[in-house]
Amino acid sequence: MEPLAIITFLAAVLAATWRLATPFIFTSLGEVFSERAGVLNIGLEGVMLIGAFTAFAVTFFTGNPVWGLVAAMTGGLTCGLLFALLTVSLKANQIVVGAAFNLVGLGLTSFLYRSVFSGRMETAREYHSFSPIEIPLLSRLPFFGEILFRQNIMVYATPFVVLAGAFLLYRTAFGLSVRSTGEHPRTVDSAGLRVGVIRYASVLIGCALAAVGGAYLTVAHTNQFNEGITSGRGFIALAVVVIGRWSPWGAFFVSLLFGFFYALQLRLQAVSGITIPYQFLQALPYLLTLVVFVTLRKRAAPPSALGVPYKSS
Amino acid sequence: MSETIIKLENMVKTFSGTVANRGVSLEIRKGEIHCLLGENGAGKTVLMSIVYGLYQPDSGRIIYRGEPIVLRSPKDAIKRGIGMVHQHFMLVPTLTVSENIILGQYPPWKILRQMDKVETRIEKLSREFGLKIDPKAPVHRLSVGEQQRVEILKALYQGVDLLILDEPTAVLTPQESAALLHFLKEMAGRGLTVIFITHKLEEVMQVSDRVTVLRDGRKVETVDTAEVNPRKLANLMVGREVLLEQPPKTGAEGEEVLSVKDLSIDDERGLPAVKGVSFSVKSGEIVGIAGVSGNGQSELALGLTGLASIASGEFRLCGKIANDLTPRELSHLGLAHVPEDRHKMGVVLPFSIAENFILHDFDSPPFAKNGFLRTGTITAHANEMVGRYDVRLSGVEQQIAQLSGGNQQKVVIARELHRNPRLLLVNEPTRGIDIGATEFVRRQIAAQRDTGSAVLLISSDLEELFALSDRLLIFYEGRIVGETPARKELIEEIGLLMAGKSMETNSVTK
Amino acid sequence: SGGVEKKTEEGVFKVGLLSPGPVNGQGWTQIAYEALLQIEQDLGAQISYVEVEQSPALFERAFRDYASQGYQMVLGHGFEFQDAALTVAKDFPDTYFFISSSKIHEGNVIGVDSDSSQPFYLMGVVAAKMGRGAGLIGGVEIPPITNAFIGFINGVRSVNPDFPVSTTYLGSWTDAAAAKEAAFSMIAEGADFIIPDADAAGSGVYQALNETGPGYWSFGIYNDYTSQAPSNMIGNYFNDYGQGLVNIARQVRDGKFEVKTNVEFGLKDKDVIWVEFEEGRVTAEVLEAVDQAVADIVAGKIDTLAPIK
């Protein structure tokens, strides 16, 4: 390809990268908080589904995606409350509860989708979602225009949300206590802070953001709900957190990395006359992410108390 | 200055089953240094944890500065100027000193923009009290002594009037301990009140104004230090006569069991920790390794037991080059190892006591037969051992986690000695355990020596080294900086060597 | 949907459906479900369906359960049900087992195939006449999809052998977001005709076109999807599988159904498969070409499934 072609090719792929990465960014950022406080939530897939469904349902009835988003967060917070109640207060095994959330998330959303929308199948898919906002002039810029200035509001939001997250985690007393809780809860306890409260807060943040990540799929990236529409994104987000070394920006860039590989495979399939079996292209994101992860030079250790319920006397 | 700052009235605290405190009453005077003595499990830590608001008492009143108070959490205690330095440090290793110090000091929404302000204030404090520390350093990089300084600074930063220290000297050099005790005296002079938990009687004698002795959850007595001596205190604690000195060594030294040549070992971060040391241990002798913890002793122990790889040099066990042998092969060669941290290595906390006894031999007869565990034999063995080593427990099926540290240590000692090793490597065998247990453990080690084993004893407790060793090697920054006979009179030189004061390797002899 | 289990008295005409996925998913699984409902309406049959997920291990049992409950007609909606049907059919000679998109014809196991390659051929013709390039977005690579795409390409080639056509498989029937991005990728690759065959995920494609604006075209698949991208729909390919099955079911109910061969719906069955164009979206010339193609296909002059070289 000659330079110009390459540039436009890249521009399109990178624009898609950002859109595809967005659900991972929200979800993994939330999980960073939860895990930094020592709570591992492998139920992200389920929480995302619940977020996706509530956002869809509310937007469908109110016709306003903003309400959908609010509803998704509420749904996420409810999940978080339940998750924290079980894993923090009742000290239940976090993997168990996470696994359960995945089951319930899929079952509940599918069941409700049918009970509530089975009649309205056709219409159910027609409501307004967040549509791309073209920033005047800027969006006309060559190369950058398409990537940076022709996205929907939730995509634009990601860097700012991550920035806020990083600030909260590294620059506030709350963040300090979160980071301490995941490493050495007893210390937090003896410093007069309430380990339980901090973990509740972090889990709530985690689930709320996961729900937003799911909602993005139904009220921003597309405007419909399908059973299991998250298609495993919750699990990828889980991996993203580890590869991103439990840091907000790490999660941000690893999400983009995965999004890039995914966009690339879709784009390569779209090139007419390509003969390699499409499954090879499909495998690309997972394979490359795995390779990147395994060959990482520096790999941070997980928070020492990750997954360990805290029993104070 | 006999005004009372805090008064405890029949404090009672029970944990599922175990009664930790059965109605303890105690008065602490403003500006005094008050020692708490007692065996493991006597209830010292729990009692103080209550004063610090970590635990809520089942019954009993706390009267602070004349008015009864309720401490729902350490926050309440800190607000009132009560600070505590815990036995197991309460520091977040991944955070910096200053982050650790301000943890919990500000409301959640507080923005920590001006860390530098905090840091200057900490520097000011550390200068004022002579507690040298770099506020920016991450805690996991600090030596144990430094970490303790951080703990104390934390209390000072919060502004304490009553400072509780739980076994603070268990991990310090004589110099560090001396410095700490001196510091405490000075602070007491300035009106700070100190409650000081320890197992070391001479410290009590040195520093305290009064002593309270606890025995299984009850107060035995509070006495003016001036009116007692160590033996008296020991009897109060244990409730019987204790021999503080070891019986003289019997039996002669034999052939070389362990010989170490130019041995170098790296720590887990890959930095050199042991730098070309050479020495040997003969059968029938106890060689003590003295040094501030963190000068390569731990790595030496790991290296000699096959748990860390040898960077260069070699060591022979019973004449066989052992550099690349696995822990298993080494123990078959006759090595037994009492590790430094029993909770991390020595025992498997969720396992039963019986299961812990077979940690090395779980797959060899008599405990295993063609691949299967023989529960009967295992239980029988455990019962015999706990009997012989007088481990206090309710049953060998009980989780070892529920035993006191002292009793956990007895299990480890029993397990290792039972192997009747050619070389016995013991690392901090009595750290944090009480006199009764200590006496017992030391006897066992000496006895093992007398039956002809070679013993390498690593300890940061000079008393212990003097009590047990035949000769001492002093470690400083991974090197042996001196060899001395194990005689108390030499404590000055030894202390200096441990602190790296005199660099040239010299043999002190008289 | 009433939750009460209907009594199974004698003489009730009972029809069961094995659905390979959520019955409310768009496209493939939905047409079978709607067919079932239509049979209930038109013939007053007692109907029942079961979603057997993508788990062939369960098919045999489902067939057996229906048959042993005296269902006269059971539809396995997908070629993958064939094995199981053949195994069970032996034991239940009185039950007809219909298998969607299969060409089987063995005793009481009959393949029912609606040949999508024919309508897709027509779309190919239109695309090649009107557009610059075409993109096909499939859910998973299975015969119903691949055949449809072969038909499309044959249609294209019949007009312009060099007309670029690219194909993308999502590996999912539900991931609308991926479908949408796939569509964007194709647009970026220069395609202006983008046609999904990916069930629920498919409408992601319509959204992509809707956002991109006029000048990019698609067809509704199996149903009318004009509303999802009003300015981009050239037309809709309707597949009234229900009507087709009703016709069969009526014969079965009246005992008039005798098996000559497997059932294959095509453009010849005008009440089952047809294509409608939106007003004024295609020129008379194109319409003419399409009608010609229809005539030739029905007359068997064109093999829409001719192997692509």
Next chain:
Amino acid sequence: MQLLRSIGQIIVRPTAAVAVALLVGGILLIFAGYSPLTAYGVMWKGAFGSMNNIAETLLKSTPLILIGSGLAVAFRSGIWNIGAEGQLYAGAVAATLAGIIFTGLPAFILVPVVLVAGALSGALWGGLAGFLKVRFGASEIVTTIMLNFLAIIATSFLVTGPMIEEVGKFPQTAQIAEAAHLPRILVPTRLHVGFLLSLGVAAVTYLLLFKSSRGYALRTVGISPDAARYAGINVGRGLLAAMAISGGAAGLAGAVEVSGLTFRLYQGISPGYGFDGIAVALLANNNPIGVIFTGILFGALRSGSEVMQMNAQVPSVLVSVIQGVVLLSAAAFGVFKITITNKQNEE
């Protein structure tokens, strides 16, 4: 003794959990306008109502018990294998290959060959994640998740490409040899020896974990790697073994599905057994004997729910909710003791 205790523990609490779950499910049913009693009645009949239904229930339990037993070993050894689904696929592929290639062989040879092939390839696929952890310290949670996606995509490639059947050209492999089919044990039902095999595997893994010295070593590794090293146990080998064993069990499950039920390989041959298996193992508190019961419980819920959908038209997705709530309430009742990481909570 320990066996009795564990069985008791396994039966009582989960029963209560199931009750709660059915209650929640019932509320949903009412909300959606179904009659819970009818629905559950049908569900019960569907699971246990007849010899055939019981057989079908056990058929569904079989892969769950196999996978659950394996995962119990992994989880007890402190390695979080989320990849049973992928390992099942790996097993199914290898088993199918064996069943297609070695057609000549007599049943008493071919059947074992097929099963071993499945177990081996599952063990390798799982072992890969174990290797990556031991060699590179790569978290198994990440690697097994990725390997799941890869195994499923690879299968899709094989059945649409190299391994696609000759006739029909449907994306599925040819049928495996008659001689590779597992013998049925309850004719006319489809119940096959795979079920007995799963019981056997559960028993063996139980003995391995709690009665053998190898199991002692694995459990030590799971609780405290440091103590394990000190005890002369090779931690790396332990983790590898644990991953290989759990992967092998999952692979065996794949082989059993192919040689017992489907007789060929399709895309999506598993409806998520690998993930249900995690729940099954955890619900049994990682005790293989308990896994037998929890496996049958989950199998019954699944097979009952299909009949419920068939005869009461209740969407079978409801079963996921019920299964999930079973886990949640079990968790709430404090069934689960072990913590996730190797670390103990410092005193």
